[in-house]
Amino acid sequence: xxxxxxxxxxxxxxxxxxxxxxxxxxxxxxxxxxxxxxxxxxxxxxxxxxxxxxxxxxxxxxxxxxxxxxxxxxxxxxxxxxxxxxxxxxxxxxxxxxxxxxxxxxxxxxxxxxxxxxxxxxxxxxxxxxxxxxxxxxxxxxxxxxxxxxxxxxxxxxxxxxxxxxxxxxxxxxxxxxxxxxxxxxxxxxxxxxxxxxxxxxxxxxxxxxxxxxxxxxxxxxxxxxxxxxxxxxxxxxxxxxxxxxxxxxxxxxxxxxxxxxxxxxxxxxxxxxxxxxxxxxxxxxxxxxxxxxxxxxxxxxxxxxxxxxxxxxxxxxxxxxxxxxxxxxxxxxxxxxxxxxxxxxxxxxxxxxxxxxxxxxxxxxxxxxxxxxxxxxxxxxxxxxxxxxxxxxxxxxxxxxxxxxxxxxxxxxxxxxxxxxxxxxxxxxxxxxxxxxxxxxxxxxxxxxxxxxxxxxxxx
Amino acid sequence: xxxxxxxxxxxxxxxxxxxxxxxxxxxxxxxxxxxxxxxxxxxxxxxxxxxxxxxxxxxxxxxxxxxxxxxxxxxxxxxxxxxxxxxxxxxxxxxxxxxxxxxxxxxxxxxxxxxxxxxxxxxxxxxxxxxxxxxxxxxxxxxxxxxxxxxxxxxxxxxxxxxxxxxxxxxxxxxxxxxxxxxxxxxxxxxxxxxxxxxxxxxxxxxxxxxxxxxxxxxxxxxxxxxxxxxxxxxxxxxxxxxxxxxxxxxxxxxxxxxxxxxxxxxxxxxxxxxxxxx
Numbered sequence: 059x060x061x062x063x064x065x066x067x068x069x070x071x072x073x074x075x076x077x078x079x080x081x082x083x084x085x086x087x088x089x090x091x092x093x094x095x096x097x098x099x100x101x102x103x104x105x106x107x108x109x110x111x112x113x114x115x116x117x118x119x120x121x122x123x124x125x126x127x128x129x130x131x132x133x134x135x136x137x138x139x140x141x142x143x144x145x146x147x148x149x150x151x152x153x154x155x156x157x158x159x160x161x162x163x164x165x166x167x168x169x170x171x172x173x174x175x176x177x178x179x180x181x182x183x184x185x186x187x188x189x190x191x192x193x194x195x196x197x198x199x200x201x202x203x204x205x206x207x208x209x210x211x212x213x214x215x216x217x218x219x220x221x222x223x224x225x226x227x228x229x230x231x232x233x234x235x236x237x238x239x240x241x242x243x244x245x246x247x248x249x250x251x252x253x254x255x256x257x258x259x260x261x262x263x264x265x266x267x268x269x270x271x272x273x274x275x276x277x278x279x280x281x282x283x284x285x286x287x288x289x290x291x292x293x294x295x296x297x298x299x300x301x302x303x304x305x306x307x308x309x310x311x312x313x314x315x316x317x318x319x320x321x322x323x324x325x326x327x328x329x330x331x332x333x334x335x336x337x338x339x340x341x342x343x344x345x346x347x348x349x350x351x352x353x354x355x356x357x358x359x360x361x362x363x364x365x366x367x368x369x370x371x372x373x374x375x376x377x378x379x380x381x382x383x384x385x386x387x388x389x390x391x392x393x394x395x396x397x398x399x400x401x402x403x404x405x406x407x408x409x410x411x412x413x414x415x416x417x418x419x420x421x422x423x424x425x426x427x428x429x430x431x432x433x434x435x436x437x438x439x440x441x442x443x444x445x446x447x448x449x450x451x452x453x454x455x456x457x458x459x460x461x462x463x464x465x466x467x468x469x470x471x472x473x474x475x476x477x478x479x480x481x482x483x484x485x486x487x488x489x490x491x492x493x494x495x496x497x498x499x500x501x502x503x504x505x506x507x508x509x510x511x512x513x514x515x516x517x518x519x
Numbered sequence: 520x521x522x523x524x525x526x527x528x529x530x531x532x533x534x535x536x537x538x539x540x541x542x543x544x545x546x547x548x549x550x551x552x553x554x555x556x557x558x559x560x561x562x563x564x565x566x567x568x569x570x571x572x573x574x575x576x577x578x579x580x581x582x583x584x585x586x587x588x589x590x591x592x593x594x595x596x597x598x599x600x601x602x603x604x605x606x607x608x609x610x611x612x613x614x615x616x617x618x619x620x621x622x623x624x625x626x627x628x629x630x631x632x633x634x635x636x637x638x639x640x641x642x643x644x645x646x647x648x649x650x651x652x653x654x655x656x657x658x659x660x661x662x663x664x665x666x667x668x669x670x671x672x673x674x675x676x677x678x679x680x681x682x683x684x685x686x687x688x689x690x691x692x693x694x695x696x697x698x699x700x701x702x703x704x705x706x707x708x709x710x711x712x713x714x715x716x717x718x719x720x721x722x723x724x725x726x727x728x729x730x731x732x733x734x735x736x737x738x739x740x741x742x743x744x745x746x747x748x749x750x751x752x753x754x755x756x757x758x759x760x761x762x763x764x765x766x767x768x769x770x771x772x773x774x775x776x777x778x779x780x781x782x783x784x785x786x787x788x789x790x791x792x793x794x795x796x797x798x
Contacts, residue, residue: 420560
């Protein structure tokens with residue numbers, strides 16, 4: 059369930075199997091819902107939308123259990139429920155505060171990004187005017203690497219930045235760097251990665267035959283690494299002994315594939331599609347086929363920025379939430395591809411970006427595939443995602459000691475955009491910040507992380 | 520005779536260049552349509568996959584792109600897309616500033632070391648340890664302490680320009696002919712005056728040689744430093760085009776980096792000739 063879900067809809071979140079996004083009963087329902095929600099951001103009334111966000115959050119706070127809420131809604135109907143909720147909470151005041159905030163302390167901001175499609179909401183918000191709409195003058199700055207992004211955010215050269223979602227956890231835990239408290243108020247994108255193999259392996263599609271392969275991932279502390287390891291291990295390949303996994307910057311993945319230096323990679327787009335476009339690789343599997351709805355990149359801000367300029371931060375987050383909502387609509391994707399293709403942003407052929415964002419793409423084997431949810435956008439930082447990431451860090455020996463999964467998840471994956479703003483205006487934030495999900499058909503229970511780790515045959519603990 | 524040698528050399532140079540371009544062109548020609556492809560599918564693919572175009576650009580592609588860059592060297596499309604002229608200007612400014620700071624520090628210290636055997640021995644261990652450190656190894660430390668990526672890049676240029684200048688200055692100063700110093704002493708010339716009127720002119724050729732080595736290193740390092748910190752500069756330009764896998768632009772940048780490096784070197788070579796005198 060995300061920020062954009064309607065908490066007043068009793069059918070929401072009932073089924074994961076029914077449709078592509080898992081939030082509807084069947085595909086037809088999904089289509090209908092998508093069309094209903096497709097009003098462009100510009101024309102939708104801001105007040106209405108903020109009201110919706112606040113009301114949904116309050117509704118979840120009153121009925122933290124999905125089942126109880128559904129039963130209640132079914133019994134009394136959505137409008138009665140809204141009226142009832144309005145009795146207890148000053149909804150209009152809360153909405154007003156959320157929508158307007160105070161005076162913006164700092165108008166000119168710098169936000170860093172890495173040129174991959176995961177950064178889409180951050181980038182597109184500049185050319186498409188989402189930042190200006192919220193009274194901000196934001197420069198989005200292309201940055202040379204994850205470590206530089208981290209340093210520039212800490213140096214206050216950037217006010218906020220695009221990061222990999224496991225990074226704030228790793229930084230906070232002091233894995234691979236000095237421990238440092240980090241805030242991650244929003245997930246940038248879900249899905250949107252792929253396993254790409256060299257074209258010469260087109261007849262070796264069975265992962266069980268991949269012993270001796272050399273793979274690349276962009277960073278040790280990345281969803282890419284964890285998903286690739288998971289996928290290999292599920293297929294009986296030990297990712298540490300049977301294959302080699304190297305950390306390689308994304309553009310070098312394509313070059314290495316061309317040079318026959320690696321056999322494949324699990325990397326961010328546009329590099330998967332670029333490998334296909336250049337005729338050197340084929341898309342073996344989209345990351346959504348491993349875990350549909352997995353988080354990937356994140357929007358991170360320094361703690362100091364959050365505390366010294368709360369109104370600016372709120373405006374910035376609203377711009378990001380707006381942009382993310384706009385990006386999550388299939389109809390807008392072509393327009394987005396056009397906006398972010400120029401050299402100032404992603405610097406890629408537009409046709410490549412279009413294939414990634416619309417999900418109608420050439421797979422490198424001669425087929426055209428249609429996967430509208432190849433990449434999707436949903437900002438809510440579910441804390442169970444953080445717990446899963448930590449189970450994998452532990453599983454592969456990145457964390458040696460015991461971890462208080464719940465505490466770290468709560469500390470890093472601040473389900474903050476709403477939570478913080480709501481606390482400020484005296485409301486109780488949503489109680490559910492965890493949700494269950496399945497990775498390759500295996501359900502993850504965030505309350506039993508250690509049992510989960512133990513359940514794997516291949517592990518380093 | 521000398522004239523005809525120059526002419527003949529130019530002829531051979533042109534011949535080598537033409538042969539190089541021709542080989543390059545032939546090696547990167549496309550092979551024609553690769554295979555039968557569904558037209559709808561082909562539309563989603565790039566020229567390499569559909570027409571067998573070589574992944575390496577040919578000289579014509581590079582020339583065409585170079586012309587595009589040179590025609591509009593100073594355009595500015597926002598923070599991540601600036602003309603190649605602006606990028607070069609940023610790099611040159613960084614190198615200039617870091618290098619100037621290094622000159623201000625290295626030459627006085629070099630003088631001190633060259634004139635005083637005590638200081639020479641006292642500073643020697645530090646110089647010996649600091650000199651072989653790769654300039655880029657300073658980058659994380661600089662970023663962490665200076666807390667500004669632009670200043671960090673300038674600092675890295677500073678630190679890498681320092682040592683050749685310092686050591687050459689010290690060597691030049693120490694090897695000034697003893698007779699000249701003795702003449703100065705008999706004339707009872709003061710220390711400061713002796714430094715400026717006797718030692719400096721005598722050591723100038725060596726000092727400028729050190730400066731010439733330094734500017735070469737600085738120009739080598741700035742590209743790598745800008746690739747690391749990003750933002751602006753020709754090094755960032757290379758990194759940005761590499762992200763786009765645009766080898767054409769990378770080759771163009773390499774060409775421009777070489778040309779600017781040559782100009783910088785020639786400027787100091789000229790300065791070197793100005794201060795050299797026949798004995």
